[in-house]
Structures are given as C-alpha cells and as structure tokens.
Amino acid sequence: MTAPSTTHTSKPAVDYLKIPATGEPYLAGCVCDSCGATYTGTRKVCAHCSARGQMRDIRLAEHGRLYSYAIVHRSFPGIEVPFISAVVDLDGGGTLKGNLMDIEADPEKIQFDMPVRVVFRDALGRKDKDGNHYLSYFFVPAD
Amino acid sequence: MNDEVYVVGVDMLKFGRFPDRTVPDLGAEAALLALDDAGLDIRQMQALYCGNLFQANGMVGQRILQQIGQTGIPVVNCANACATGATAFREAWMSIKAGVHDVALAVGVEQMGRGLLGGGGGNAGIPTEGLLGGGTMPTVFAEAGMEHSRKHGTTFEQFAKVSVKNHHHSTMNPKAMYQVETPLETVMNAEMISYPNTKLMCSVNVDGSAAAVLCSGRKVRELGLTDRAVRIRASALTSDPWQERNLVMPDVNTCTRIAADAAYEQAGVGPEDLDLVELHDCFATAEILHYENLGLCADGEGGRFIDEGHATLGGRTPVNLSGGLLSKGHPLGATGIANIYEVVTHLRGNAGARQVDGARLGLTHVIGLGSACAIHILERV
Numbered sequence: 288m289t290a291p292s293t294t295h296t297s298k299p300a301v302d303y304l305k306i307p308a309t310g311e312p313y314l315a316g317c318v319c320d321s322c323g324a325t326y327t328g329t330r331k332v333c334a335h336c337s338a339r340g341q342m343r344d345i346r347l348a349e350h351g352r353l354y355s356y357a358i359v360h361r362s363f364p365g366i367e368v369p370f371i372s373a374v375v376d377l378d379g380g381g382t383l384k385g386n387l388m389d390i391e392a393d394p395e396k397i398q399f400d401m402p403v404r405v406v407f408r409d410a411l412g413r414k415d416k417d418g419n420h421y422l423s424y425f426f427v428p429a430d
Numbered sequence: 431m432n433d434e435v436y437v438v439g440v441d442m443l444k445f446g447r448f449p450d451r452t453v454p455d456l457g458a459e460a461a462l463l464a465l466d467d468a469g470l471d472i473r474q475m476q477a478l479y480c481g482n483l484f485q486a487n488g489m490v491g492q493r494i495l496q497q498i499g500q501t502g503i504p505v506v507n508c509a510n511a512c513a514t515g516a517t518a519f520r521e522a523w524m525s526i527k528a529g530v531h532d533v534a535l536a537v538g539v540e541q542m543g544r545g546l547l548g549g550g551g552g553n554a555g556i557p558t559e560g561l562l563g564g565g566t567m568p569t570v571f572a573e574a575g576m577e578h579s580r581k582h583g584t585t586f587e588q589f590a591k592v593s594v595k596n597h598h599h600s601t602m603n604p605k606a607m608y609q610v611e612t613p614l615e616t617v618m619n620a621e622m623i624s625y626p627n628t629k630l631m632c633s634v635n636v637d638g639s640a641a642a643v644l645c646s647g648r649k650v651r652e653l654g655l656t657d658r659a660v661r662i663r664a665s666a667l668t669s670d671p672w673q674e675r676n677l678v679m680p681d682v683n684t685c686t687r688i689a690a691d692a693a694y695e696q697a698g699v700g701p702e703d704l705d706l707v708e709l710h711d712c713f714a715t716a717e718i719l720h721y722e723n724l725g726l727c728a729d730g731e732g733g734r735f736i737d738e739g740h741a742t743l744g745g746r747t748p749v750n751l752s753g754g755l756l757s758k759g760h761p762l763g764a765t766g767i768a769n770i771y772e773v774v775t776h777l778r779g780n781a782g783a784r785q786v787d788g789a790r791l792g793l794t795h796v797i798g799l800g801s802a803c804a805i806h807i808l809e810r811v
C-alpha cells in the first residue's frame with residue numbers, strides 16, 4: 288500500500304474532495320434548507336423536493352456507519368482485487384461509496400452499521416498521464 | 431382510442447454468441463419470425479419500434495427494414511438501459527392504445543461484448559474503479575443484495591438458490607443459452623465476482639433478439655387472429671424516485687414497486703392472480719428483492735420464498751421459467767421482449783416441459799439501471 292501523502296501538489300480524485308491551500312482536506316456537500324436532503328458536491332435544485340435556491344454548502348462529516356457493501360474479487364483489468372466497496376451513511380447526512388480499508392475482505396469480519404472514519408490518502412499510487420498524484424478518500428474502521 | 435391491445439405474434443432467437451452477424455441482421459430475423467407467428471407481412475405493419483442499446487445512434491430500426499422491407503412507415507429507435515426492449519414494446523402499445531396505429535411491430539436486439547459491464551465514472555484523470563469503491567454491475571447488485579441481508583438476514587446460500595432454480599428451468603427451454611443443471615455447491619463454489627455474487631449468479635452476456643406484433647382489438651377481429659391473440663392487460667414504466675442513497679446506490683426497488691402498483695391497478699388484478707412471472711434476474715441477488723417488490727410475498731419473506739420452492743415450476747408463482755437472465759442470457763435490448771415471448775408462450779399453452787398448467791395471467795418485469803422499470807401484464811383470452 289502506498290504511504291499516505293497529502294502534499295498540496297496532489298489533485299483531488301473527485302471534485303467534491305477539497306484541498307485547501309492551508310488546512311486539511313475535506314468533503315464538500317450541500318443540504319436543502321427546504322427538505323433537509325443532503326448531497327455530495329454542489330447543486331442548484333433539490334432532486335428530492337425540487338426547491339430552487341435552497342441549497343446551502345456544507346462540509347460533510349468524516350465519520351459514519353457502514354450501510355452496505357460488496358467484496359470485489361474481479362474487476363476491470365489492472366484493478367487490484369480484492370477490495371471492499373462500501374456504502375457509508377455519514378453522520379449528519381449524505382451517503383458515500385468508497386473503499387473500506389484496514390480490515391480483512393471477509394464477510395465474517397465486516398459488520399453492518401460498524402462505525403467508520405473518512406481518511407484522506409494518496410489514490411493508491413494512481414497517476415494521470417502528466418504524472419500528477421491524486422488524493423482520494425477512504426473509509427477505515429473507527430473503533 | 432383503442433380500448434384493447436393484443437400481442438398476435440412473438441418470437442425470439444435462441445440466445446447465443448454471433449460475432450459474425452450484425453445487429454440489424456439479428457433484429458431482422460426476429461422480426462420475420464414474429465411476423466410469421468402472427469401470419470402477417472411487413473407490408474401490413476404501420477410502425478416499427480426498435481430497442482437497442484449499444485448502437486443507439488445507429489438507426490437500427492431503419493436498417494432492419496432495409497433487410498425485410500422499406501415501406502416508409504414511422505420508425506422509432508429507443509434506448510432505456512436494460513428496459514430498452516420493454517420500452518420499445520410499450521411505445522408500440524401506446525401508439526395503438528392512442529388509436530394512431532392498429533398494428534405495429536416491436537423489435538429488441540443486442541450484440542454484447544464480453545466481460546464486466548459498468549464502472550468508469552469520475553472526471554479525474556485516473557481510473558476510479560477500486561478507488562472509490564466498485565461500479566461494476568455485479569458490485570452494484572451485490573450491494574443491493576447486502577442491503578436486503580442487513581434488513582432481513584438474507585444469506586449467500588439463499589441468493590445462490592435463485593441461480594440453481596433458474597438454471598434448472600432453463601434445462602426445459604431450448605431457446606436458453608445454457609441448458610445445464612447447476613447444483614447449489616457448484617453455484618456457491620464458482621469464481622467469486624463480487625460477494626455475494628459468484629460467476630454463476632451473474633447474467634450471461636449473449637447476443638440475441640426478440641420481436642412482437644401488437645394489434646388493436648378491432649384489427650384482431652378483422653384479421654381473424656383471435657386464436658393467436660394475448661391481451662395486454664397493463665403496461666407501466668417508471669423512473670427512480672429520489673432516495674437518500676441515490677447518488678451512490680441505484681435504487682431498483684422503489685421504481686419496481688410503483689410500476690407494479692400501477693400495473694396491478696390498470697389490470698385490476700393482484701400478485702396472487704399471477705400464474706407466472708418473468709422478472710429481471712440480472713444477478714441472483716436482484717431476484718429475491720423483486721419477489722417482494724412485485725408483491726409475490728411479503729417484505730422480508732423473499733428468502734423463504736426461494737427456500738420453500740414457491741418460485742419453482744409447480745410452486746405458488748413460478749418465476750423465470752425461461753431460465754431467466756442467469757441462464758437464458760441477457761442481450762440487453764432484447765431482454766424486455768424475450769420475457770414477453772416466454773409469458774405469451776405459456777398463455778398459449780406452448781411451453782412444453784416447462785409449461786404452467788392452465789396459465790391465464792403472467793407478468794414481465796425489467797429494470798434498466800439508472801433507472802427505468804417496465805412491467806407488462808398479459809392475459810390469455
């Protein structure tokens with residue numbers, strides 16, 4: 288596994304992962320002031336209640352609980368397996384999908400609703416054609 | 431307006447792999463078979479609705495007519511993920527229902543590549559599969575199955591039994607890709623793709639086509655086709671309503687539930703009235719969710735429904751007697767008409783060894799991820 292690297296030269300793996308010039312990376316989201324629906328990223332209209340002009344930018348929580356998962360043993364060529372594809376409900380709203388790390392890829396070891404933390408690490412060493420490093424988010428058991 | 435719409439002709443190719451053929455060629459063959467089944471000619475068709483996904487910009491419908499008769503009729507090409515074929519069928523139904531046409535042809539056709547579907551995503555300059563979780567179809571439907579597990583304790587073994595059953599049914603269907611019994615241990619010990627879906631719990635990538643001729647009640651009587659006619663009691667199409675986990679977890683449940691509600695209401699029947707169901711078993715995990723989504727059993731009873739054999743030939747509501755997508759195969763654009771072929775074949779009493787005795791009412795269901803759900807209810811008259 289690639290060592291954590293959060294240098295400011297890394298680019299974000301998704302557009303809602305924000306890397307400020309100073310301070311820690313965070314996940315950006317928005318909440319609808321009309322119905323409370325929470326989303327990753329930004330948007331203008333609420334897909335739930337269709338209200339306009341009610342979306343407020345927030346920082347998503349960095350802890351949550353495992354809602355569902357799959358253990359991926361076969362993927363596209365060149366993708367390292369196995370990995371745990373995890374669906375996590377963040378505390379305070381919003382659901383993210385990501386890799387659940389630092390735990391054995393064994394259904395006996397993975398519990399629904401187990402508390403997890405969001406961590407920011409180098410994107411598994413993946414670089415674009417210009418050689419840029421990327422920063423991504425991952426889940427790890429919280430305990 | 432036409433009050434009643436009927437299927438008067440329907441057929442499909444035995445699904446398989448035809449790398450040397452073209453999409454219009456496969457579609458044309460099914461179209462001719464369906465016309466022959468109806469005893470009608472392409473010159474009698476007033477419109478063609480053609481479903482194909484992977485060549486959605488390729489004017490496949492027109493290219494089919496270039497092979498079997500360019501009569502100048504309106505052609506609509508449609509793409510709606512795995513609901514593509516059913517959407518084409520429904521467009522034909524709507525045009526007749528509206529009184530615009532009295533007889534129309536619907537064709538669904540697909541040539542599939544090999545390997546995994548889905549994935550990709552993300553706008554970064556790096557691949558995001560295996561970085562932001564998984565996006566392959568086996569993974570998406572594994573996560574949907576595990577959601578059922580967390581709610582109801584559904585087990586890997588119960589999901590695997592779906593595949594055993596559908597493979598068993600396919601041994602009686604000469605048009606299925608595979609006709610091989612696959613015992614539980616074979617299914618569970620097959621290569622794990624995305625837990626809990628093993629390779630034998632994933633639909634088979636095949637090429638194929640299916641076609642149907644739809645007709646108004648007035649035209650059925652005029653053409654003397656009453657003996658061949660199967661009545662379309664309901665046609666419902668939905669998209670996925672907002673759900674809190676939509677952004678990362680496509681919801682195949684709610685769109686199925688609202689489509690089922692609409693279809694049962696249109697037909698004036700309930701799930702207890704159905705003699706057979708062809709539902710969208712793109713993965714074994716999905717089938718158990720849809721037992722409940724379609725009301726074949728109560729919520730939380732899906733695992734027991736498979737355990738107790740209610741979905742097997744001879745059971746309370748046999749499901750996927752064709753072998754389903756798991757064994758008959760899943761050529762995306764053709765699937766939604768091929769399952770209508772299966773139900774019509776039972777309603778006509780022509781299903782051979784897998785025939786449901788005295789079948790009167792059947793339901794077809796498909797889901798296109800993204801999402802679209804189409805349900806049709808068909809009745810013997």
Ligand SMILES: [Zn+2]
Nearest residue numbers: 319322333336
């Ligand atoms: Zn809202």
